[in-house]
Amino acid sequence: MVKREMSAQVRVRLLPSARCLFDEPVQVKVAGLKSRQVVTLRARSTDDKGVVFSSSATYRADGSGEVNLDRDPSLSGSYVGVEPMGLLWSMRADIMHKRFQKTSPLNAHVVNFSVHEEEGGKLAEATNERRLIRDGVTRVPVKDGNIRGVLFTPPGGGPFPAVLDLYTFGGGLSEKRASLLASRGFLVLTVALYGHGDLPKNITEIHLDYFEEAIEFLKKQDKIGSKGVGVISLSKSGDLALSIASFLPNIEAVVWINGCSANTALPLYYKQRLILPALMFDFKKAIPTESGAIISKYSMHDPLEEENKATLVPIERATGRFLFVASEDDLNWDSKAYMDEMVERLKRHGRENFESVSYPGAGHYLEPPYGPYCPSSFHGVAGKPVLWGGEPRSHAAAEVHLWKKIQEFFRTHLSCDFSPTKAKL
Incomplete structure (x- = not known):
C-alpha cells in the first residue's frame, strides 16, 4: 500500500553507507524532487524499551530538485539551520521524561528517514543501521x-x-x-x-x-x-x-x-x-x-x-x-x-x-x-x-x-x- 503512494523518482541516499557505527556521521541526500519543492524530512526510531523517538525538519529543494543536509538549512521543525545530523540528535521521545535506552550493543540503532510532501504524503524512505559494535569486536x-x-x-x-x-x-x-x-x-x-x-x-x-x-x-x-x-x-x-x-x-x-x-x-x-x-x-x-x-x-x-x-x-x-x-x-x-x-x-x-x-x-x-x-x-x-x-x-x-x-x-x-x-x- 505504502509503496504505491511513494514517488518512483524521489530517493533518499545515505552516504557513505546506510550501515555505520553509532558514533559516525552520515550524509543525508534527497534527489528527484521538483525544482524548489518544499518537503519535510522525518526520522523515527524505537529504543530497546519500546519507546518511539522522532524528529522532523522542513527543507526547500535546490533548482535541481535536490536536498543535501550537509549544505541546506532546515526552515522549521525540530531544529533550524544547517545541521547535517540534526534529524538524529533532535529526535524526541513520544512520552515525557524518557531517555533513549540502548541496553544491548548487539541491536543496532535503526533509524528510518523519510521524505514527505507538504500535504503529508510519503515520497521516499531509507533505513540507517547505526551499529554499536564493529565487526570483529x-x-x-x-x-x-x-x-x-x-x-x-x-x-x-x-x-x-x-x-x-x-x-x-x-x-x-x-x-x-x-x-x-x-x-x-x-x-x-x-x-x-x-x-x-x-x-x-x-x-x-x-x-x-x-x-x-x-x-x-x-x-x-x-x-x-x-x-x-x-x-x-x-x-x-x-x-x-x-x-x-x-x-x-x-x-x-x-x-x-x-x-x-x-x-x-x-x-x-x-x-x-x-x-x-x-x-x-x-x-x-x-x-x-x-x-x-x-x-x-x-x-x-x-x-x-x-x-x-x-x-x-x-x-x-x-x-x-x-x-x-x-x-x-x-x-x-x-x-x-x-x-x-x-x-x-x-x-x-x-x-x-x-x-x-x-x-x-x-x-x-x-x-x-x-x-x-x-x-x-x-x-x-x-x-x-x-x-x-x-x-x-x-x-x-x-x-x-x-x-x-x-x-x-x-x-x-x-x-x-x-x-x-x-x-x-
Whole structure:
C-alpha cells in the first residue's frame, strides 16, 4: 500500500553507507524532487524499551530538485539551520521524561528517514543501521569473583590500551559506550555495581576493593598493551573514578564527566575500613518545574564547608592523568564548580597532571555522539524525573567534540611498557 503512494523518482541516499557505527556521521541526500519543492524530512526510531523517538525538519529543494543536509538549512521543525545530523540528535521521545535506552550493543540503532510532501504524503524512505559494535569486536559477559560486567576486545592481535568503563551509577549495566570504545581500538571492561544479574538490587555502601578486582582482571587479559588502565566515568561514577585514581595503583588516565569532587551519596570503604564518608543532599532544595521534573542542581551540600571536607576525594595523591569535563548548563549538579575546585586544588599542590574542558550550553548526560538529546528522565536517587539541562544543538556539538577528545586522551596517556607498583593505601 505504502509503496504505491511513494514517488518512483524521489530517493533518499545515505552516504557513505546506510550501515555505520553509532558514533559516525552520515550524509543525508534527497534527489528527484521538483525544482524548489518544499518537503519535510522525518526520522523515527524505537529504543530497546519500546519507546518511539522522532524528529522532523522542513527543507526547500535546490533548482535541481535536490536536498543535501550537509549544505541546506532546515526552515522549521525540530531544529533550524544547517545541521547535517540534526534529524538524529533532535529526535524526541513520544512520552515525557524518557531517555533513549540502548541496553544491548548487539541491536543496532535503526533509524528510518523519510521524505514527505507538504500535504503529508510519503515520497521516499531509507533505513540507517547505526551499529554499536564493529565487526570483529568480541563481547564476553564477565562473572569472575565479585565482578559482574562485560568485556569488549577489539579485533586483531593487539596489544590494546585498557579502559574500565564506569558508565553510570544507575542500577544495571550499560554497554553502549564500552562497545563503541572497543570498536575504536580499546580493550574495555564495563562493570555493574548493583541491580544486574545476581548483584543486590540496592546497596548502602561502596567498596573500592570491587574496582581493584576489576582492574586486576583487566590487567590479566592477553591483549592488554598498557601497563596501567584508563577509567571513564559519568555523574556519580565520576567521584568513584577519582577515588580509584587516588587510592589504587596502575591508574594512568581518568576521564571525569559531570561528576562531583567529593564522594557522594554512599560511604566508600577499602579493606573494610571507611576511607571517605558520603556528601549528602537535601531534596527540599530541589526546584520544581511545570513539566513535573525537578532541578536538583542546588540540592547537594557544599563539599567545601568545614563539616563536609572529609568527603573530598584526595586527588592530589593521584599519579595518573585527569581529563575533567564539565557541562556549563548541567542542571543535575554544579559540575563546573566541582571541576574548578579540583583544578584550583591540584594547582595549589603544584600538580600539572590534568587538563579540563567545559561546554557552554551542554547538559548533564554527555554521551557518544548522534544519539537523541535527553532533556529529562527519571532519577533513581531523587525518585522522580529531573531536568538534565543543556540546549540540544550545543549539547550535540559538545558530544562530537568530547568523543574525539576522550579517544585522543586515552591514546596519549595509556602507555605500553610494564612495571608493577604497590597500592598507595
